[in-house]
Every structure is written in C-alpha cells, then in structure tokens.
Amino acid sequence: MDMNAYLSMFIDESNDHLQSLNENLLRLESDPEELSIVQSIFRSAHTLKGMSATMGFEDLAALTHEMENVLDLVRNSKLKMDSFIFDTLFKGLDALEAMVQDIVAGGTGKADVTSIVASLQVILKSDYSASKAAQAPAATAGNAGAAPSNASGAMQLDEFQSSILQQSIESGHNVYHVQVTIRDNCLLKAVRAYMVFDLLERNGEVIKSDPSVQDIEQEKFDFSFSVFTISSLTQEELQGQISNISEIEAVVVTVLDVESLAILSNPSAANAVETSKATSETAVRAEAVREVEAGKGQTAAAAAPAVQAAPANVSRTIRVDIERLDMLMNLFSELLIDRVRLEQLSSEIKRTDLTETVEHMARVSSDLQSIVLKLRMVPVDSVFNRFPRMIRDLAKSLDKKIDLVITGADTELDRTVIDEIGDPLVHLLRNSVDHGIETVEERLAAGKPETGTIYLRAFHSGNHVFIEVEEDGRGINHERVLKTAIKNGVVTEEQAKQLTPDEVNMLIFAAGFSTADKISDISGRGVGLDVVKSKITSLGGNVTIDSAFGRGTKFSVQLPLTLSIISAMLIKLGSEKYAIPLSSIVETGIIRKEQILHVHGNKMIKFRNAIIPLVSLSRVLESPDFNENEEQETEIVVVRKGEKWAAVMVDEFIGQSEIVLKSLGTYLTNIEAISGATILGDGYVALIIDPSALIK
C-alpha cells in the first residue's frame, strides 16, 4: 500500500489530535478531578497512536503509547495528576509535535524520546512516588495497581485492549471474536479483507486483528485472519453480512463474555483456550493496533463510557486545496468583468427584459462574490489555539500567575493574513507576560489579585478585523520609556519634550528599543516590537497602544479582512491607468506650478509645514504620452513609507475602487515601482504602483 497517499491526511489529523491533546491537558490542569477530560485526552492519544503505527512511525507510536499508559492509570483513578505528571506529559506532547513537524518537512519522524519515555515509565512504576515522599498516598496505591503493566510479549490482548473489551461487555455492548477464512483461489485477498474490515468498522470498532491490519493490507497473511470487534450488530447479522462478501470461505463469529475475555488476556490460561473455536489461532504476535474512530455514536460510547462530556459542536467540513480556491477566485473575477460589460450593453440596448435579467445576474453574482471571498476565510482560532499553552509555559518559567481569556476566536480572516499574523501575536503576548504582568509579590503589593489576566480578543468592525491584547499589568512607564529612547538614540531630548502620551507609547515600537532591565529569553532582545509593527504594516494593518500606568496596557491590531482584494485609488497618466493602494495614501490635492520649490535641483513642495519631495510618476514609469511639465496645475497624491512622505504627480484621478490583486506571473519579476496588476471593470489590465519604491 502506498502510504504517501495518506500522508497528508495523517499530518492533518495528527495536528488536530495534538491540538486537542494540548487543549484538554490545559483544561485538566485547571480541573484535575474531571475524569471526562481524561477520557477525551485518552481517546486523542489513542487514535494518534493507532494512526502513527499504521503509518509506520514507530517512535511516534511508542511515545504515545507510554503517555497513554499513564493516562490509563489516571482514567481508572489509580493515579492522581500532579504538576510533575503534567510537565512530563506536556514535554511528551512537544516531542510528538516536533516529530510530526519532522514528518511534514519530509523526515522520518524519528527522534530520541528515551528521556521522556523514561520519566513516563518512572511515573508508571512506583519509583516516582518513592522518590517524592511528599506525594499523596493515593498515587502510591495507584502505582501498585499498575505494576503488572506491559509484559505483553506473548499476550493475545494487551492490557489496554482487554480493558476496552471488558468495559464494553460491562456496558452491554456486543463483543465478538471473528474468524474469517478467504477462499484459497482468491486473487486479491487484501481487498476482501479490507471489505471485511470496512464492514466491521461501519458497524462498530475493531479492537485487534491478527495478523495486524498492516500485514493484512500488504497481503502478508494466509487465507485466514481473526479480529476482536465491538459491534452494534447481533451475532447472526454479523455472520450473515460477512458471508455475503464474495470469495469468503467461512466466517466464525463467537460472542465473548467477561470470562472468556479474562482467559484470553491471561497468558498462562491462553493455552487452555486454544482448543476453543474462537481462538484456534496460530502464533500470536504483539503488534501495533489500529483503531478506527468510526461513526461518532456507538463506537465512541463503546470505547469510553464517559463520553457524555465530549464537545458536540462538530461542524461538517471538507478540506480543499487552496489552489482550487484561487482558481475559483480567478474564474469569478472573469465573471465580474463580463457582468460589467453586460451591464453596459443592456443600458445601451434599453430592453426591459434584458435589463431585468442583467440586474438579477448582478445580484446573484454579488452574493457569489461574498461566498467566494468567505471560502478563503479561516477562524483566528487556528492561530489562537496555541496561545493558552504558550502562556502557561511562560508564566510557569517566570513564576507568575496568569489567566488567558480568549474571546472571538471564531472571527474569520483571510488565510493569507492568518498565516502571517501568528508571529506578531506571539511577540505581543510574550511582551505582555514578560513586561506587562507583574510578579505575584508586586501584584499583591499594588493591591491587585495575585493572578494577572491577559485578554485576547478578536472582532469585526467595518472592513477590518481587530485583534486586541490587553492585560491588567503595570502599564507603560512614560518616564522610563523616554529615558531609554533618549539613551538609545531613538529620539533627542528636545523631541522627547514635545511628544504626546500616545506618541511616547508608540516609541516602544521603534527599532532598537527595549525597556527590559535584563534580557530574558522571552523578550527584551530589542527586536520584538518593531518587528511586530513592520509585519503588521506589511499586511496592510495598523497597531495602536492604550496604556494606563499601574493599571495595564492594551495593544490593538487592525487588520484588513483580506489581502486578495484591496482598496485603491485609480489614476490616469495620459492614456494609461494605474492603481495606488489606499493604505499608503495620506492625501490627494492639486498644486500649481509656482508652488514647486527647487532644492539642489530636486523638486520639492511644502506640505503640512514640511518640505517633501515631488516625484514625477511619468518619468519613473516612462510614460509615453504624459508630461506634467506642460501643465499649469498638477494633481498630486501624497504617499507615505513609514515616516517618510512624498508627493507623486499624476495626470488625473479616476476614483477609489476595490481591486483584485493579480501577480504578473513568473516571467516578469522585480519590475521597479510595480507591485502587481489588477483587472479593471472594462477588462483592461492596470498595474499597481508600489509607493514605497517611489520614496528614497
């Protein structure tokens, strides 16, 4: 079987499971008594183990297996969670994530996990509580119970499998041992076997198969195999349905009860059963088990009696290649252009029925536009979901107590923005934890609750999405900010005196600025916040600060909804049309020839009490049929690049418009002052000017 075909699915699902493991462990940490959380952690870990074993990532499977063993004890109340166990489990998760990342990068997913495995085994055995005498006696009791752990070498069913089966029997589900023999003239026995598995998995869950699913898929079996399964079907139904699969020679379905199960899971008694039909098996091997989380209802209930707490709001989704969405977007913009043409034609022809049809089409296509744009939208949750864990770790390493409150995680943003926004947010949050929130002593001394709170909010407003990071920490100390800014040469003392409080706040975004007294590995390298600002600006966004000294700080990040459609000013240069992104335009205006100043041969104009350079767009773009020198009055667009401004002379303003960004393709690259192209309503291509290239 070609595993590559399943690799991307494996990676996606592994990431999902790792994420839910992370989230649930965090929840469990705040509520260690809640066993239903342990159940869902256990299920995620278990599925992950099964998947990795199937895909042949042995290290991944081995580590998950050890974690699962610990969780199993917790689940059965034989072990109490404490901070050591949490830390070890979190470390294990990190290792798992690293391995999955390695697989994503094309590696084999191999990693040295011995130290983590060792500490997990320490937890499993009683050494852990012995070495930590202060532990609650409950833990020791639990460990004693766990002592006969994995001697699974010759066992038919390992401890975990038999416990699942046992629980299922106890909760009244049908557990069967099924022995299937395929006709010896069958050519594609793996296919027939697959059909059997498919049937079983549709109606329940396969707990164990012999030979392993892997071997069966690779046809490494003689003409018979056997499985342990939990099924919703009765014995007769199961027998009948399997026999209906063609080329199946014989099926023997045996109902298992607690007693027969006990015999099966007990190695010494295993021989005794060999006579019975159910287990007339050949040599038993201990193999990786493949679990399939089939249809939510029955199987989940069978595997875990405590599922009632499982989150129910699962939305029905499919995964789509982003390229297809881009294609859809292209086709749609084509349609838009035709629509504009049709509208023009119908207004010329003036026939009511034609006009009505075109109007209807316009309405439908604008609905379609909003849907097509929505398809590219992803909830910010996909970025936010890693933050609780990060804050927990940071707070722990800094010995602070911090709650992270996330709201609006379902707010949607364009995928391209989502991909870029993660790092800046990490910086802002780290900054809040490190510089914002005080230590417990400081907080108590300031009369604040000892646990600090960081609010991470996302919400829509107009054509923008706002993401806010707010904490109730110490706030920005203006005096210290100014002192550092002057010391680091960001501003002069004279300038400093004239700054408004807001401007002082913005100084912390200046390059080379850092107020941390000592450098920690979390922030304070002086590269943090200016990177945040430039990244957000490059996404067409904006960041502002609101701070009250002693009471906390709020960072507010404003982002455009999408990067594929931007607002732009369309201008004319002789016969040619160009677009200038609105985000970099400060102002538009008209100047007369006599207002132009000449400084060292360069043209400058006076603008808002400053002298700014005047750029000839027709010269930069080598315009064939426009020369502003022939005009008495020239329209100008004042653009900015960071703090620098420049006035760009154009021929005529056409107006503001929403434009769809298109690339010029791979043949034309690095064209000076041009950042891309767009298609106008009349079907013509207009180039998009990169204003920052006009400012030297």
Next chain:
Amino acid sequence: MGEELKVIVFALGNEEYGIEVDKVRTIERLSPITRVPKTAAFIKGVINLRGIVVPVIDLRGRFNLSETTATENSRIIVVAVADMEVGFIVDSANDVIDIDTDSIDIPPEIVGGIKAKYLRGIAKLGEGRLLIMLNLSEVLNKNEIIQLEQLEV
C-alpha cells in the same frame, strides 16, 4: 519512422515556425496590451487572459527582426513552459500539422537571422516548405533577458 508530432504553424515575415501543440495553451486575437515600464523593448506588456494576467512578448523583437504593425491576421499564441505563461505576438497562426520527428534536422548556425540556440531544428514538409521548430525554453530564458536589458542600458 520517428514519432508523430503535432505542431502549431505560425508565420513571422516570410518564414514559417512551429511550436508543439502540447506547449500551447491558447491562441488569441490581439487584445489591448497594458505597457509594463522598465522592461526590455520586446516585452510589449500584459494582457488579461480570462482573469489571468499574462505577459506578452513580440517574437519579432525577441529575434531582432524588424517590428511591423499589427494586422487583422496578428495573433497572440500563449505558451506554457516550466510554470511560465507567456504570449507571443506573431504575424499569423495558420495551421496545425503532424510532422515526423525524423524529418527534423539540426539547424545551421543562423536561420533567417535567428541564432541556432533558439531553434530545435528544421522540419522539411515537402514541396520545398521548411518549418523552423522553436526551442521555447531558450526563447524564454530569463538570464538572457537580463543580459539584453543591461545591453540596452
């Protein structure tokens, strides 16, 4: 007998040229071209090809042939080579024919003023008709464009 090869035949001046059919995306009538500043003279600009922005080059200019004004017969042949899509302006695109790969000869050093490295070979079609097969990856060689641009400056 060699393999059969389907080629699109187009004309530049008096010569006939061929491009393999599987490299040709589409053949279009001339549509308005948006000039792209600061590019080599033979890069005429970009067109809107059903929602995709495609650069267009004048093949005459590319081969240093004298440029002529567009006529009713002028066409843009859009080719796709190694994830690049580029349109060629040609005098006319006439025909699709099958040729035998055996009938393609190695070209002499210069054919009709075009350097041999842009050519894949010359196919004899009978009745004294010759078809010049283009080597598209050389025609679209970006390094050479950069060199050409430097020469112009």
